[in-house]
Amino acid sequence: MSAYSVEKQILSIVCSVFDAYSVVLFLPDEDGENCHMAASFSLGDKILSGASISPGKGLVGWIIGSRQPLLQPNFDQRQSYLGYYGDGEESNIKAFMGCPVPLGGALCVDSKRQYSFSEKDRKILQMFADLIAKQQGSTGRQELAGDIPRYFAELSVIQDLRFRYKRWDPFLQNYLRIMVEATGFDYCAFASVADPGRTYCVEAESARLLLTGEEPLILPMSNGITGWVFCNEQQVVSEGVEGAPPTMLFGKLPEMPDFQAVVCMPVKVNKSTRGVLCLAHTAPRQIDESMRSFIRQGVDHLALFLENVYLKMRLRSMLPSARVHSDGPQAYDPDTAPMPPLHE
Numbered sequence: 001m002s003a004y005s006v007e008k009q010i011l012s013i014v015c016s017v018f019d020a021y022s023v024v025l026f027l028p029d030e031d032g033e034n035c036h037m038a039a040s041f042s043l044g045d046k047i048l049s050g051a052s053i054s055p056g057k058g059l060v061g062w063i064i065g066s067r068q069p070l071l072q073p074n075f076d077q078r079q080s081y082l083g084y085y086g087d088g089e090e091s092n093i094k095a096f097m098g099c100p101v102p103l104g105g106a107l108c109v110d111s112k113r114q115y116s117f118s119e120k121d122r123k124i125l126q127m128f129a130d131l132i133a134k135q136q137g138s139t140g141r142q143e144l145a146g147d148i149p150r151y152f153a154e155l156s157v158i159q160d161l162r163f164r165y166k167r168w169d170p171f172l173q174n175y176l177r178i179m180v181e182a183t184g185f186d187y188c189a190f191a192s193v194a195d196p197g198r199t200y201c202v203e204a205e206s207a208r209l210l211l212t213g214e215e216p217l218i219l220p221m222s223n224g225i226t227g228w229v230f231c232n233e234q235q236v237v238s239e240g241v242e243g244a245p246p247t248m249l250f251g252k253l254p255e256m257p258d259f260q261a262v263v264c265m266p267v268k269v270n271k272s273t274r275g276v277l278c279l280a281h282t283a284p285r286q287i288d289e290s291m292r293s294f295i296r297q298g299v300d301h302l303a304l305f306l307e308n309v310y311l312k313m314r315l316r317s318m319l320p321s322a323r324v325h326s327d328g329p330q331a332y333d334p335d336t337a338p339m340p341p342l343h344e
Helices: 003-018 058-066 119-136 141-164 168-183 224-232 289-321
Strands: 022-028 035-042 070-072 095-100 106-111 187-195 199-205 217-220 236-238 261-269 272-281
Touching (some): 003 035, 003 119, 058 070, 141 168, 168 199, 224 236
C-alpha cells in the first residue's frame, strides 16, 4: 500500500469522525519554503489537488507559519480564505478547524454547517495530526493502516453507547467490555475518587477479580499505579518486560494476576481528575501510537458521559429551590412590585 493511499485512508476516517465536508493534509515541499497538498478526502469534487500554501497566507498558512491550532466555528470568507477549493466552492464553507503536523504542515477539516467543531474536536484532530507524523516516519505503514479503521469503528460503537444508555452503571459495564475487545488487553477497570486526596475506589471491572458484590473496593491513594495517576494527574503506559516483577495496578492485592503491560489514563471532569481508566495484560505487549490514540479518544468519550452525569446531578439539586420550576412562572406588575433600594 502506498504512503498516499494510507494517508488518504486516515483522512477518510477523520472525515467520518467529525462529520466533515472535506479533510486536507498539507506537508512541506522538498525546499521547505511552502507546503503542498499531500492528500485530501472530500464529499465534493472541487478540491484543488495541486494546491500549494505559503506560511502566513490564509487560515492554512497561518497554522503552518505559527505552528498553532486554529478553530473557526463561524468561518467568514471576508476576513480570510482557505486556498484549497476551486469553482467558488469555498463560499459554501461555514466552519473550519486545523492543527499543525509536528513534522511540518497542517491537517485541516471544514464543514458546510456553522459551529460544527468544538474545542474538544480540536484536541482530537491534533491526535490525528500526531498520528500522521508517526505515519510519516513509520516503516510498517500497512500494519498501522490496518489498525486505524478497526479502532475508529470501535470509537463509533462507544459513541453510540452514550445515546443507548442513560444510566451510568450499564454504560460503564459495556464501555469496559468494548475497550477490552478493541485493544486485546486481558482486563479493564474504572476507578473513581472516593475521598479526595485520601482514597479511591475500584468501581467496575471487565472481569470480576476484586469486586465480589455490589459495593466498590476502597483503596488508599498511595496504592499502586492507579493511585499515582490520581495524585499526579498524568498517564502511565508500560509495555512490560518478560520476566520482570508484576505491575502493581492497585497495589499488593492477593486476588490480582501478574500483570505486565498496563495503561492508566486520567479521566478529567471540570479539569480535575475524577477517575482513572486502567487496562492491563498478563504478558508484555507493544502499545503503538494508533492504540494509544484510540485509548485517549475512548477516555474522552468516557469523560463526556461523566460530565453529563455531573450536570444532571447539579440540576436535580438546584430544581427544588428554583421558584420558576416549582411554582411556575409569575406575572410581573410594576404597580404592585416592591421598589428596590436606591443604592441598587
